Amino acid sequence: xxGRNHLKVAPDVHxxxxxxxxxxxxxxxxxxxxxxxxxxxxxxxxxEAIVRDNGAIPATxxxxxxxxxxxxDDEQLERLAKLGKKAQKTARRxxxxxxxxxxxxxxxxxxxxxxxxxxxIHVFVTGGIGGVHRHGEKTMDISSDLTELGRTPVAVVSxxxxxxxxIPRTLEFLETQGVTIAAYKTHEFPAxxxxxxxxxxxxxxxxxxxxxxxxxxxLNLGLGSGMLITVPIPKDYSASGYMIxxxxxxxxxxxxxxxVIGNDVTPxxxxxxxxxxxxxxxxxxxxxxxxxxxxxxxxxxxxxSLKR
Ligand code: PSU
Ligand code: MN
Numbered sequence: 001x002x003g004r005n006h007l008k009v010a011p012d013v014h015x016x017x018x019x020x021x022x023x024x025x026x027x028x029x030x031x032x033x034x035x036x037x038x039x040x041x042x043x044x045x046x047x048e049a050i051v052r053d054n055g056a057i058p059a060t061x062x063x064x065x066x067x068x069x070x071x072x073d074d075e076q077l078e079r080l081a082k083l084g085k086k087a088q089k090t091a092r093r094x095x096x097x098x099x100x101x102x103x104x105x106x107x108x109x110x111x112x113x114x115x116x117x118x119x120x121i122h123v124f125v126t127g128g129i130g131g132v133h134r135h136g137e138k139t140m141d142i143s144s145d146l147t148e149l150g151r152t153p154v155a156v157v158s159x160x161x162x163x164x165x166x167i168p169r170t171l172e173f174l175e176t177q178g179v180t181i182a183a184y185k186t187h188e189f190p191a192x193x194x195x196x197x198x199x200x201x202x203x204x205x206x207x208x209x210x211x212x213x214x215x216x217x218x219l220n221l222g223l224g225s226g227m228l229i230t231v232p233i234p235k236d237y238s239a240s241g242y243m244i245x246x247x248x249x250x251x252x253x254x255x256x257x258x259x260v261i262g263n264d265v266t267p268x269x270x271x272x273x274x275x276x277x278x279x280x281x282x283x284x285x286x287x288x289x290x291x292x293x294x295x296x297x298x299x300x301x302x303x304x305s306l307k308r
Contacts, residue, residue, distance in 0.1 A: 003118050006099075010071025013059045017120050020307050022056035022300035025070075025116035025124040025154070030289070031060075031080055032087040032106035034127065035282065041081035043286050045074070047293045051125075054297035056304075059121060061112045063090060066102030070119045080106060091144045109156060110148035113226060117152045122215055123303060124156050125296035127289040128192045129228070131161040131170035139262070142173060149226040150177025155215045157229045157296040159288045160190035160197065163248055164269045167197045180227040182214060184295065188232070193241040193248075193284055195232035205229065208295065212302035231295055233288045240280045247276035 009017070016023045026047060031040045044060065051058040059071040062080055069076065080087060083104055090098050090105030092114055098105035107115065109129045116124050130143025149156065161170050171189060174181060183189060183201040191197035205211050211229055218227055233241055251272035260268045273281050 006068065007115065007119055008067050008069045009119060010059065010069070010073065012057050013071035013119070016057040020304055022297070022304040023121045023123070024051045024056045024058055024293070024296050024300045025112060025119075025121045026051075026058055026060040026293075027109055027112040027124070027126050028060055028062035028072075028080055028087075028106040029089050029108045030127055031077075032084050033089055035285070037081055037084055039282065039286065040084070041078055043289065044077050044081060047125075047289055048077075050290055050293040051297045054294060054301065056123075056297040056300040059116070059119070061107050061115045062087075063095070063098050063103065063105035063107065065104065066099045068095075068099065068115050070115060070121070080104070092148060093144065108143075109145040109158075110143070113145075113148045113152045113154045113156065116154050122154055122219065123296055123300040124154050125289075125292050126156060126158050127285055127292065128161055129156060129158050131165040131167070132173050133265070134164070134166045136166055136169055141263075146170065146173050146177060146179070149174060149179040149228060151224065152226050153219060153224055155211070155218075155227045155229055155299070157231060157292050157299065159192050159233055159292060160230045162192040163194075163197065163245060164252070164266060167191060167199055171199055174228065178223070178225045180214070180218065180225070182211070182227065182229050184211070184229060184231045186232060190230050190232040191245075192288070193233060193244040193281065195238050195241070201230065208298035208302040211295075211299040212306050215299070215303055216306050229295075229299070231288075231292050233284060234291045237284045237287045240277070240284050244273060244277050244281045244284060247273045247281075250276060
């Protein structure tokens with residue numbers, strides 16, 4: 001496969017792929033930019049442990065010293081967590097630059113999907129994906145996660161997109177890109193911190209086996225596009241979810257009043273929401289990522305057994 005020689009695949013990931021065993025890809029921007037140290041390192045380790053405990057091999061993906069790594073050992077995980085925002089947030093378009101300059105890149109959903117696909121991994125777990133920003137119809141600020149989903153056959157397990165984005169337009173864009181969207185045990189598209197966005201999803205799946213069959217059909221047909229499997233935030237955290245949601249509304253008002261625009265909007269909103277909820281948003285974020293990892297591992301196991 002083109003590009004595969006340029007990847008460094010961790011020994012346990014390599015072995016699993018060779019034997020057709022279950023593997024789950026994990027992104028690294030969530031570690032470097034999505035959470036503060038040391039919660040980021042602890043969460044990354046716990047997520048990997050959940051994947052292992054449920055029968056799959058975790059492959060956290062990042063570019064270290066210019067080398068795209070498929071699977072990180074504990075030392076590399078710690079290095080990335082400590083680098084934090086000093087690592088470059090790396091989307092698809094940034095990959096050649098980070099590799100050519102031997103930089104350290106924390107991969108977003110788009111770059112992680114690209115590398116997972118090159119390595120032959122079909123299941124990928126994250127917290128939330130990027131989307132169409134509010135006023136995206138004017139600014140054209142649309143995450144490359146959405147176009148990657150249209151062109152790369154990897155299934156992304158996530159809790160949907162945050163309501164700081166424009167969720168209906170995000171779903172329209174995904175439809176245009178031909179991305180299959182399925183919701184787990186519901187017909188609602190989740191809004192990250194809450195289980196409901198008010199938007200419906202055409203396909204409902206009720207078991208890891210259902211998910212595995214959907215992934216298998218997509219691959220067998222050679223559609224070439226990716227899919228989004230959404231999982232609502234666990235019930236224990238959805239109460240704080242609604243509190244966080246109202247903080248998001250307050251933060252949006254404040255951003256408007258203070259004339260915060262463009263790329264400054266998202267960091268402003270997230271910082272404000274964290275402050276307003278006194279850390280509840282971080283706890284909810286960690287809980288939903290772990291919940292996604294649990295399902296993702298089960299899907300990868302079901303998918304591997306379909307292939308035997
Ligand atoms: N959404 C979240 N948490 C995250 C991200 C998105 O709820 O950590 C990260 C992911 O790595 C995602 C990226 O791929 O942000 C999207 O960034 P952008 O909007 O710049 O494409
Ligand atoms: Mn953007």
